Amino acid sequence: MTTLSCGIDFGTSNSSIAIDQNGQISLVPVEKEHVTIPSALFFQRTNNKAFYGREAVNLFFDRNQGRFMRSLKRVLGTSLMKQGTLVNGMSMNFVTIIASFLKHIKDKADAVAGEEIEAVVMGRPVHFVDNDGQADARAQAELMAIAQRIGFKYIDFQFEPIAAAFAHEANVTGEKLAIVADLGGGTSDFTVIRLSRQSGRKTDRSSDILANTGVRVGGNDFDKELSMTAIMPELGYRSTYGEKQLDVPIKPYQDLAEWSKVNFLYTPKLIMQMRQILHQSHDKKRFQRLVSVLENETGHSLLASAEATKIALSTQEAYNARFDFIEPDFSIEIERTLFEQSIDGEIEKIMESARQCLREAGIQKEAIELVILTGGTTEVRTVQMAFRQLFPNAAIADENKLSSVGLGLAYDSRNKFGPTSSRNVLSSVA
Structure with missing residues (x-):
C-alpha cells in the first residue's frame, strides 16, 4: 500500500510544506501566494483565537491585544515543553501550541491535494540541543507525537541539510562531492554527501552521506x-x-x-x-x-x-x-x-562545525566540489565570505534559500512512501 505524502520544514524562523503533485514536487502556498510562512502565532486576547504567520506578526505589531510567539522550535527538548506557558491568562502547553501551527500548514496541503495526507517526512536539525543526547532524542519524540496528533499516520525524519541536498540534486550534472550548510534561525547544520541525478530515486542514501554535524547557533x-x-x-x-x-x-x-x-x-x-x-x-x-x-x-x-x-x-x-x-x-x-x-564568535562556532563535518567525513576541504548554502542566515555577508574562504575552489549554490529544505523533504517522502516504496511504517531518522 502507498499513500499520499509530504515534507514539512518546521523552521525556527520560517516553515514550509511540499507535496508530489502528478509527479512534480512543489511547495504548497501556505499564506495567500506565499510558499513559506513565518513560524509565528498570535492568540487574540478576547477569545484566544490563533492566527499564524504574517497575519500573526501584523496583528501583534499593530498593537492588537493578545499573546505573540516566535521561535517555538527552540523549545523542543527543553524543560519548557512540560512547563508550558500562560496564553492570555490560560495555561497552555507547547505541544498544543506547536500542533496548532503545524496543523494549519497541513490543512493547506490537504486542501491542495484534495485529500488528507497521511505520510510525512519531518525535517530536523542534526542536534536540537547541543551536547545532550537525551534532550535531542526527547525533542524528536515530541515532534513525532505532534505529527501524530495532527493526523499523520506514517512519519519519518530527515536531517535538514540532507533534505537541502536532495532539492539541489535534481540539477546536478555528473557526480559531485558536496557540503551542505543549512543556516537557519536556530541551528546551523552540515552534511557532506555525494550527489548525482541517478541517485535521486534511491530510498537508502546511507552510502552517499559521509558525515553530519550541527551546532545550536543561527540567525x-x-x-x-x-x-x-x-x-x-x-x-x-x-x-x-x-x-x-x-x-x-x-x-x-x-x-x-x-x-x-x-x-x-x-x-x-x-x-x-x-x-x-x-x-x-x-x-x-x-x-x-x-x-x-x-x-x-x-x-x-x-x-x-x-x-x-x-x-x-x-x-x-x-x-x-x-x-x-x-x-x-x-x-x-x-x-x-x-x-x-x-557576531565573530558565533560565525567561528558555525565554521568549526563545518570543519568538523569534513574531519568526520575523512576528506580535505579541497575535495569539496560544491557548496550548497541554504537558510536565511547565509545572506549575512561575513557568513558568505567565510565559506568562500574555506572552499575557494568549490562552486557555490545558494538559490531557494528559504525553500530548499521543504522541497528536499518532499523528494525524500516520495522515495520513502511513494508508489515505488514498500515502506509505510513509523520510523526514526533515515
Whole structure:
C-alpha cells in the first residue's frame, strides 16, 4: 500500500510544506501566494483565537491585544515543553501550541491535494540541543507525537541539510562531492554527501552521506549578539546603581534579546524590581527605556528592530535603527563593522562545525566540489565570505534559500512512501 505524502520544514524562523503533485514536487502556498510562512502565532486576547504567520506578526505589531510567539522550535527538548506557558491568562502547553501551527500548514496541503495526507517526512536539525543526547532524542519524540496528533499516520525524519541536498540534486550534472550548510534561525547544520541525478530515486542514501554535524547557533543568535552589543547599552545595559556602584542585572537584557524568552519577562515582580533599581540608577535616562519596554510589553518590537538591522546591514554600511515605540525620536546609528564584530564568535562556532563535518567525513576541504548554502542566515555577508574562504575552489549554490529544505523533504517522502516504496511504517531518522 502507498499513500499520499509530504515534507514539512518546521523552521525556527520560517516553515514550509511540499507535496508530489502528478509527479512534480512543489511547495504548497501556505499564506495567500506565499510558499513559506513565518513560524509565528498570535492568540487574540478576547477569545484566544490563533492566527499564524504574517497575519500573526501584523496583528501583534499593530498593537492588537493578545499573546505573540516566535521561535517555538527552540523549545523542543527543553524543560519548557512540560512547563508550558500562560496564553492570555490560560495555561497552555507547547505541544498544543506547536500542533496548532503545524496543523494549519497541513490543512493547506490537504486542501491542495484534495485529500488528507497521511505520510510525512519531518525535517530536523542534526542536534536540537547541543551536547545532550537525551534532550535531542526527547525533542524528536515530541515532534513525532505532534505529527501524530495532527493526523499523520506514517512519519519519518530527515536531517535538514540532507533534505537541502536532495532539492539541489535534481540539477546536478555528473557526480559531485558536496557540503551542505543549512543556516537557519536556530541551528546551523552540515552534511557532506555525494550527489548525482541517478541517485535521486534511491530510498537508502546511507552510502552517499559521509558525515553530519550541527551546532545550536543561527540567525537568532546573530540578532542577540547585535542587540547586546549595539542596542542594549542604550537601555542601560552595563550601567550601575546604588551607593555601592552595583552592576544592573544582566538577565533581563539577555532574555529581551531572545525571541523564545521575551514573553516570560512581563511579570509584576520583575517590573517592580526594575522600578526600584531605576530610583537608584546612575543612568536614569537609559535605564528608563528598559523599564518602559517591560511595562509596555514591547520586547518583541525591540527584537524585530534588531532583526531588521541585521538584514539591512547585510547590504548596507550603516543603518539608522528607530525605536519610536520606546520614546519619541529615539534611534541608534549602527555600522556594519560593529555588527560583524559582534557576531565573530558565533560565525567561528558555525565554521568549526563545518570543519568538523569534513574531519568526520575523512576528506580535505579541497575535495569539496560544491557548496550548497541554504537558510536565511547565509545572506549575512561575513557568513558568505567565510565559506568562500574555506572552499575557494568549490562552486557555490545558494538559490531557494528559504525553500530548499521543504522541497528536499518532499523528494525524500516520495522515495520513502511513494508508489515505488514498500515502506509505510513509523520510523526514526533515515
